[in-house]
Amino acid sequence: MTTTAGNPTGSATGTPREDLAQLDVTRSLRRHQREWWAQLKARTEDNGEPFVLAGANIPHEIFEAMDIPFVTDVWYSGLVAAKRRSGHYSRVLDEHGYHRRLDRYAGLVLGVYLDEDQDQEKPWGGLPDPALVVTMPDHGAAENVAARTGATYLGLERPIATRPVPGWWELGRHAWEDLEGSDRVDALLAQFRELVAHCEHITGRTLDVDRLRCVVTLANRQQELFTEVRTLLSTAPKLPVRLGEVMSQVMGIQWHRGTEWAVQQAERFRDEVRERVEREQWVCPHERYRLMYLGLGLWQQLEFFSRFEQSHGVVFARSNYLSIACDAYPRYGDRDPLRTLAGRYVTFNDYLHHPPWAGAWAEWESRTHRLHGAVQLDNGGHGTRFITAALEAAGVPVLQLPTDAVDSRAWDENRLSTLVLRFIEQRLAGTGT
Amino acid sequence: MGATTLETRYGEAQAWPADLGIDASCVVCVGTNIPIELITASGFRAVPLVARPVTATPRADDLLESGYGAEFRSVLEQLLCGAADAAALVVFDRRFRDLYYYLKETVRLGWTPGLPPLHVFDLLLTRSVDCSAYNREQLRLLAAQLERSGGATDPARLAGAIAAANAWRAAVRTVLAERRRGVGRGAAVFRALGAARVLDRDAHRVQLDALRTAPAAASPRGPRAALFAAETLYHDRLHTAVESSGAVVVDEDSEWGSRLAGSDVDPDAEPAAALLAKYWADATGRELRPFDARSAFLRSVVENDALDLVVLHVPPSDTRFGWDVPAMVHLCDTARVPVAVVRSDVLTDDGHTEAATTVARALDRRTTG
Numbered sequence: 001m002t003t004t005a006g007n008p009t010g011s012a013t014g015t016p017r018e019d020l021a022q023l024d025v026t027r028s029l030r031r032h033q034r035e036w037w038a039q040l041k042a043r044t045e046d047n048g049e050p051f052v053l054a055g056a057n058i059p060h061e062i063f064e065a066m067d068i069p070f071v072t073d074v075w076y077s078g079l080v081a082a083k084r085r086s087g088h089y090s091r092v093l094d095e096h097g098y099h100r101r102l103d104r105y106a107g108l109v110l111g112v113y114l115d116e117d118q119d120q121e122k123p124w125g126g127l128p129d130p131a132l133v134v135t136m137p138d139h140g141a142a143e144n145v146a147a148r149t150g151a152t153y154l155g156l157e158r159p160i161a162t163r164p165v166p167g168w169w170e171l172g173r174h175a176w177e178d179l180e181g182s183d184r185v186d187a188l189l190a191q192f193r194e195l196v197a198h199c200e201h202i203t204g205r206t207l208d209v210d211r212l213r214c215v216v217t218l219a220n221r222q223q224e225l226f227t228e229v230r231t232l233l234s235t236a237p238k239l240p241v242r243l244g245e246v247m248s249q250v251m252g253i254q255w256h257r258g259t260e261w262a263v264q265q266a267e268r269f270r271d272e273v274r275e276r277v278e279r280e281q282w283v284c285p286h287e288r289y290r291l292m293y294l295g296l297g298l299w300q301q302l303e304f305f306s307r308f309e310q311s312h313g314v315v316f317a318r319s320n321y322l323s324i325a326c327d328a329y330p331r332y333g334d335r336d337p338l339r340t341l342a343g344r345y346v347t348f349n350d351y352l353h354h355p356p357w358a359g360a361w362a363e364w365e366s367r368t369h370r371l372h373g374a375v376q377l378d379n380g381g382h383g384t385r386f387i388t389a390a391l392e393a394a395g396v397p398v399l400q401l402p403t404d405a406v407d408s409r410a411w412d413e414n415r416l417s418t419l420v421l422r423f424i425e426q427r428l429a430g431t432g433t
Numbered sequence: 434m435g436a437t438t439l440e441t442r443y444g445e446a447q448a449w450p451a452d453l454g455i456d457a458s459c460v461v462c463v464g465t466n467i468p469i470e471l472i473t474a475s476g477f478r479a480v481p482l483v484a485r486p487v488t489a490t491p492r493a494d495d496l497l498e499s500g501y502g503a504e505f506r507s508v509l510e511q512l513l514c515g516a517a518d519a520a521a522l523v524v525f526d527r528r529f530r531d532l533y534y535y536l537k538e539t540v541r542l543g544w545t546p547g548l549p550p551l552h553v554f555d556l557l558l559t560r561s562v563d564c565s566a567y568n569r570e571q572l573r574l575l576a577a578q579l580e581r582s583g584g585a586t587d588p589a590r591l592a593g594a595i596a597a598a599n600a601w602r603a604a605v606r607t608v609l610a611e612r613r614r615g616v617g618r619g620a621a622v623f624r625a626l627g628a629a630r631v632l633d634r635d636a637h638r639v640q641l642d643a644l645r646t647a648p649a650a651a652s653p654r655g656p657r658a659a660l661f662a663a664e665t666l667y668h669d670r671l672h673t674a675v676e677s678s679g680a681v682v683v684d685e686d687s688e689w690g691s692r693l694a695g696s697d698v699d700p701d702a703e704p705a706a707a708l709l710a711k712y713w714a715d716a717t718g719r720e721l722r723p724f725d726a727r728s729a730f731l732r733s734v735v736e737n738d739a740l741d742l743v744v745l746h747v748p749p750s751d752t753r754f755g756w757d758v759p760a761m762v763h764l765c766d767t768a769r770v771p772v773a774v775v776r777s778d779v780l781t782d783d784g785h786t787e788a789a790t791t792v793a794r795a796l797d798r799r800t801t802g
Contacts, residue, residue, distance in 0.1 A: 097759040099776075101752055140756030143724055147760065155722035159567060160530050160555040164537065187557060187567035194562045354531070355538035380500030380752065382531060386538055 020283060025269045026245055029252045032261060037124055040069045044128035050202040051128040053145060055106070055135030057348050058156070059192060059341040061219055064258040065212040066199050069128075072255045073135070073142060076127060077108040078299035081406035083123045086300060089115060090407050098141075104407040105296055107141040113148050131202040134195060137349065154198055156191045159184040161347045166360035168351060169327035176331050176343035189342040196338070209337065215258035216337040222257050223330040225266035226250060230326050232273050233317060234369040238287045240276035243316035244302030250322045251297070257329075288313030288432035289424065290370055292396075294362060294387060295377025296405035297321060307417060312424050313432065318369045320352055327351075327361070353383035359390025366396045372431045374398045375420065377405060399423040439640050440621070442628035447668060449487045451516045453480055453631075460579070461517040463508060464526030465688040466716055467554050468708045469634075470698060471576060472524070474594035475584030481630050482517060483689065484508050486668035486780050496535055502750035503780060504664040505532060512536060518547035521582040524575065525553045528718055552578045556709070558716045560726050568709050588704070595698045595707070601634040604641040605694035611645065612683055613738060618653045619682025620672035627669070627689050653681045656741035656796055659734045660685040661761065663747055663754035665718075670779040671746055674788035678796060680742060684734045692717045692730065719753050724760060731761060735768040742795060746775045746788075771799045 044051040052063055052070040063070040080086050089111030090104055096114050098107070112122055119126040133146040136156035146153035163181065165171065171179045196207050233239065233246070249269050256262045276282075283306070293316050298304060308314035328351050331344040351357045366374065374391055376384055378400035388398045399419060404410035445452075455461065460477040462469065472479040484507035493509035509532055517523050525533040533553045539545040555571050557564040576586070605626060612622045625644055629637045658680040660671055666687035675682055684691045695715030699707040721727045734740060743765045747755055758774065765772045773795035777784035 097762065099747065099751070099755045099758075101749070102755045103752065138720075138722060140753055143722070144756060144760070147724065153723055154561060155559075157557050157559050157564075157722075159557065160527065160533070160553050162553060162555075164534075164541075183567055183570050187564050190564060191559065191562045350534075354534045356541060359538075378498075380498050382498060382500060383534075384498055385496050386535070389542075 020281060023241065023245055023249070023269070023272050025249055025265060025272055028268065029249060029265060032265070033252065036256070040071070041125065041128065043069050050131035052199070053109070053127065053130040053133045053142070053151070055139070055142060057136055057345055058134055059195070059345065060255070061212060061215045061258045061337075061341060062192070062196055062199060062207065065215045066203060066205055066207055068199060068203060071127060073106045073109045075251070075255050076112070076123070077104070077106055077406050078297060079123045080108045080112065081300035081408070084300070084408060085123060086406045087408045090409060103139055103141075105405055106139045108406060110141040110144050110148070113145055132198055136345070152198060152202075154195060156188070156195070158346055158349065159187045161350055164356045166356045168347070168357055169361055169364070172328065173330050174332050176333075180343055180346045184346050185339060185342045188346045189339050192338050192342055213334050213337045216334060216340055218259065218263055219257040220330045220332060222253065222262050222266045223325050225263070225270045226322060227326040228270050229273050230322050232270075232277050233322075236277045238282040238284065239290065239315040239317050240281060240283065241273055242283050243293060243305040243319055247297055247302065247319055247321045250325055254325060284309040284313055284315050286313050287315050289372045289428050290315055290317040292316070292318040292362070292366060292369065292371050292374040294320065294374055295379070295381060295384070298377065298405055300406050300408055301411060304416070308420060308424065312421070314424060316375075317371060318365055323365055324352060353381065355383060355386035358383050359387045362387050363390045363394045363396070366391060366394065371396060373423070373428050375401050375423070378402045379404050397423070397427040399427070439625040439628040439644060442631050443624040446483065446627060446630040447485055449485050450514065451485060451511050453482065453516055455480060455517055455519045457519060457521050459520045460582070461520045461523045463523060463532065464529045466526040466528065466556055466712055467524050468572065468575070468712055470591065470594040470598050470708060471572070471586070472579065473597070474586040474591040475576075475579040476586070477521060477579065477584055478633065480520070482508060482511060482523075483630050484665070484667040485511070486670060488780060496539075500752050501531075502664050502748070504667060505529075507667075508532060509535070512548070513545065515547055517549065520549050522549055522578065523551050525551070527553070527555050527558070528720060530555070550578070550582065556712055556716070558713065558721055560722065565709065568713065569705060572705050572709060591704050592700065595700055595704065598634060599697040599700065601638040602694035602697055604638040608641050608645065609691055609694070615652045618676065619658075620669050620676050623666075623672050623682065623685065623690050624669055626693050629693065630689070655679045655681040656799070657681055657683045657739060658742040658744055658792075659683060659738060659740055660687070660744045660746065661731060662687070663751040666690055668780065670785055671744070671775070671788065674775075674779055674785050675744055675792050677789045678793035680792060680796060683738055683740070686717065686730050688717050719757070724757065727757065728761060728764060731764060735765055735770045740770050741799060742792070743770050743772045744775060744792060745772060746779070748778045749776070750778070771795055
């Protein structure tokens, strides 16, 4: 997501290894993001180029191919959380009549637009006013951003999947048309064409399909490199990189997928992880328990994942972010790249959250990563009960972590640490290495 | 007579535990955006399975996360308790897709061996793109599923089902129009309409006609209110809270109230296209995009109903409707219609009292201000 999202060396509390330096790619990602952001602000605010605010599960490749400046709403929410400003912008939402139970994960972006603070006081100077806001599924806040700023709003609808295939991750890369059903792909493709039409309208440019094909190819190459990283993390004797750093790196690259920079950065990431494995540089040399984190990124507290290394030999070895990049992003077949993208997104959210896809996937990943347990964000999100059931049935104990991914008002350090410690002592004892 | 019968039947629709009188001749419908005409033309009785105002849903609570409200819990509880087990088929509309996913999984895991086949009718509602090919395929898939479940239809039967449904819709629209003119107390009319959950449409139409021809009770007097709620109004608790404060409900944005009938299915058009056009155009709920589509009914009532108050119900369980509330308040402010935002759970006694107090205060402000 963002390199500013927490301190990947985890120095805030706890006593993680002092001698395991930050990855070089963490610093290079931060540099790139600063440069990219400066360019984006210059193009949109100085030159007046149209800007797109997009949800996470949107084919950003279209914007890359058309050279349209864009930002992913949840990336910016993560930035707000990492800057410890989520409480402030949540209060702004409260003051404007948006009650507290509404999802803050992407909603913080609306709070930033509503805030009457000067832009320089907002994270990275605030967001430009968009010409187009597009989301799928609608989380509620984005349409309000469009109304506030006068942008066009486009809310896309995913057709429902009716042929659940638990082993989807083995089929989707090449056989996505069979897996997803042509009628469903057609329906989403029609909406992607509408998105392209909007992009062409706001820019006055036409989508070059050959350029889009190149962008999709680059995006696929990036996910292949991520897959090599996942293999390194899952098969190495011990964990070589902390989860917070992996998540920041993966999403920091993911929001720039389809660019040469993203592929090069993913290569450097892969190489650095491989080097650590070859040199046997481990996060926690006395590693005993390997855990999975499930749910939305804990961008406000990435250090939390390294809190229990020294005291209990606990490492977090897997999250959805790297694994979804490996299993749901790559889609091959470039005759019609827009259709390929529709094939990627038509069931994307269900793979992460709904039965049977999400539980079967988590259970498979727990085996390949040699995990002893899982910690799942419990923020009311859909599908978590079935994921828990699938893991518990496979002998993987699951702890529900009752907090919010980004809203600092829901964070109770002592309570959450106590829950994890009790989980380690009561449910993991005796299962570790 | 009609009113009494309809009140009794509404009471049955609210009772717990649910007894839907289901057998193999029934297709259970979860959600209202399902072409009932196709089901009845196939020889089945279409039985809506609607939430009931209960506070304990232990089986559903085991499966549903905290982000789901009372309506979904109640519907799932009924299904997990076997309310639809004897049916030929259960059909879900798009709004209830999560319950479809969850129940499919319980079947796969062997937890609910009694459930009949489950089907989802996935009508895409997008207003920006023509998805009619996909929606037409959904209609074909539903017809095929009905056939697999033992149904059979033909053009004549479908035309007959469409005509019967349109006749029922006309009766509903007449009752709604009369309520807007001040005939009948809002909550009582709402309950009369809601009896459609346990009566088949022909019987319901006859009862509604009887209601209209019965000697009129004294027309209610009081400020005219319209209700908009986070969840489908599957109960009359918000109505009774509002009317206990002296207001009269003349409209509610609910598929079991003012949105029950919608427009007719065009009897002269090709049936599949006509069915899709009707259900696409009359779709309600938070999933409609953009806001202009969701708020069309609100705009209509504030412009045409001579309203004294709009009540927005945002219960503590809401995770979605709240995103629209500031814009809805703004829309009402622009039209100079006062708004009361009720934030309590009206299914509880305390919440019901709090709602009545909130509405009464809003009416007082209107009077004094």
